[in-house]
Amino acid sequence: MKPTHIEHIGIAVKDLKAAISYYENILGLTCYAIEEVTDQRVKTAFFRVGETKIELLEATSEDSPIAKFIDKKGEGIHHIAFAMPDVNEALTNAKENGIQLIDEKPRKGAENLQIGFLHPKSTFGVLTEFCGKNK
Amino acid sequence: MKPTHIEHIGIAVKDLKAAISYYENILGLTCYAIEEVTDQRVKTAFFRVGETKIELLEATSEDSPIAKFIDKKGEGIHHIAFAMPDVNEALTNAKENGIQLIDEKPRKGAENLQIGFLHPKSTFGVLTEFCGKNK
Numbered sequence: 128m129k130p131t132h133i134e135h136i137g138i139a140v141k142d143l144k145a146a147i148s149y150y151e152n153i154l155g156l157t158c159y160a161i162e163e164v165t166d167q168r169v170k171t172a173f174f175r176v177g178e179t180k181i182e183l184l185e186a187t188s189e190d191s192p193i194a195k196f197i198d199k200k201g202e203g204i205h206h207i208a209f210a211m212p213d214v215n216e217a218l219t220n221a222k223e224n225g226i227q228l229i230d231e232k233p234r235k236g237a238e239n240l241q242i243g244f245l246h247p248k249s250t251f252g253v254l255t256e257f258c259g260k261n262k
Numbered sequence: 263m264k265p266t267h268i269e270h271i272g273i274a275v276k277d278l279k280a281a282i283s284y285y286e287n288i289l290g291l292t293c294y295a296i297e298e299v300t301d302q303r304v305k306t307a308f309f310r311v312g313e314t315k316i317e318l319l320e321a322t323s324e325d326s327p328i329a330k331f332i333d334k335k336g337e338g339i340h341h342i343a344f345a346m347p348d349v350n351e352a353l354t355n356a357k358e359n360g361i362q363l364i365d366e367k368p369r370k371g372a373e374n375l376q377i378g379f380l381h382p383k384s385t386f387g388v389l390t391e392f393c394g395k396n397k
Contacts, residue, residue, distance in 0.1 A: 129290030132312025133268060136342060138388055146386045153356050153385075154344065155264030176344065177267025177313055202387030204339040207271060209289065209311065221288055250288075251281045252337030253273055 128217050130209035134240075134258040135173075135180035137206040139193045143185035147172050150181065164237050169193050171237055182208075182237070208242070208256035217257045218243045226250070233259075263352050265344035269375075269393040270308075270315035272341040274328045278320035282307050285316065299372050304328050306372055317343075317372070343377070343391035352392045353378045361385070368394075 140146040143161075150156045156174040163170045168191035174181040184205060186194035196205055211217040214233040222228055229244035236242035236258065245255040275281040278296075285291045291309040298305045303326035309316040319340060321329035331340055346352040349368040357363055364379035371377035371393065380390040 130311050133271070133314045136268070136271070138386070140386050149386060153359055153361055176265050179268045179312075179314060200335060203382070204342065204388055207339065224288055226288055247338070251273070251275050251284060253339055 128212060128220060130211055130257075132210050133179045134208040134210035134256075135182045136204060137182045137184055137208065137256075138203065139196050139205040140183050140185055140202055141197060143170055143172055143183055146183050146185075150174055150183070156181065160238075162237055163187065167192060173238075206244070206254035206256055208258040211257040211259045214241045214243050214257045214259040218245075221245055221249075233257075263347060263355060265346055265392075267345050268314045269343040269345035269391075270317045271339060272317045272319055272343065272389075272391075273338065274331050274340040275318050275320055275337055276332060278305055278307055278318055281318050281320075285309055285318070291316065295373075297372055298322065302327060308373075341379070341389035341391050343393040346392040346394050349376045349378050349392045349394040353380075356380055356384075368392075 147158050151158060156176060158172050158174055160173045168186060168188040169184045170187050172183040184193045218228060227246040227249040229246050233241040233243045240258050242256055242258050247254045282293050286293060291311060293307050293309055295308045303321060303323040304319045305322050307318040319328045353363060362381040362384040364381050368376040368378045375393050377391055377393050382389045
């Protein structure tokens with residue numbers, strides 16, 4: 128199975144409002160949605176660039192994965208999400224090939240998509256998400 | 263001016279051959295080119311995912327920007343390149359809006375494209391490239 132496109136690029140920021148202003152005014156993009164994902168303790172802002180979305184991520188709590196990421200590495204690119212025709216099958220296939228998973232089964236992510244993460248230890252340092260529509 | 267799409271995502275790796283194997287065997291992508299960019303002291307491997315390319319970057323020398331990046335942050339996502347209709351105009355516009363540039367004028371990058379980088383200090387931690395065809 129291969130991805131159809133890059134679904135989104137997740138970017139960790141400290142100040143969502145300031146970052147939205149940069150992406151709108153310097154890059155000419157339009158923020159079309161702001162959404163809070165409570166179980167990840169993040170607030171997200173979405174922009175479209177061709178078939179890909181930019182997803183800015185601001186922590187809403189100190190124990191958010193995004194707060195921990197920024198403490199360790201600073202602001203910057205957090206993950207890449209590949210659009211997969213079948214997220215469950217893609218995760219299973221990765222595991223069978225020795226890849227360490229963060230999510231053994233798909234779970235619900237932003238925009239009501241099915242998502243699952245691979246561990247960056249197995250993916251050459253890139254936090255990698257598989258992402259797809261509900262079946 | 264707004265970007266038409268994400269032209270590529272640059273990913274810093276220690277071992278190009280091992281990383282190519284992961285992107286081919288786990289993600290199902292095909293490496294369609296390997297190119298050395300001598301002035302950046304990197305060897306690159308390219309994969310297509312929809313309208314975007316994944317560009318793996320391995321340092322060919324200890325003073326390569328990629329070697330320095332890996333020393334500091336480890337392997338992982340290095341930069342995002344936005345496809346811009348006019349790289350020179352996009353750089354000028356960013357500078358006029360107070361963005362710190364790495365490249366004041368476009369220069370030649372991989373695949374014979376015109377490229378220019380914005381400094382991550384001005385772009386919320388994301389090393390950002392503008393990228394376009396020769397005029």
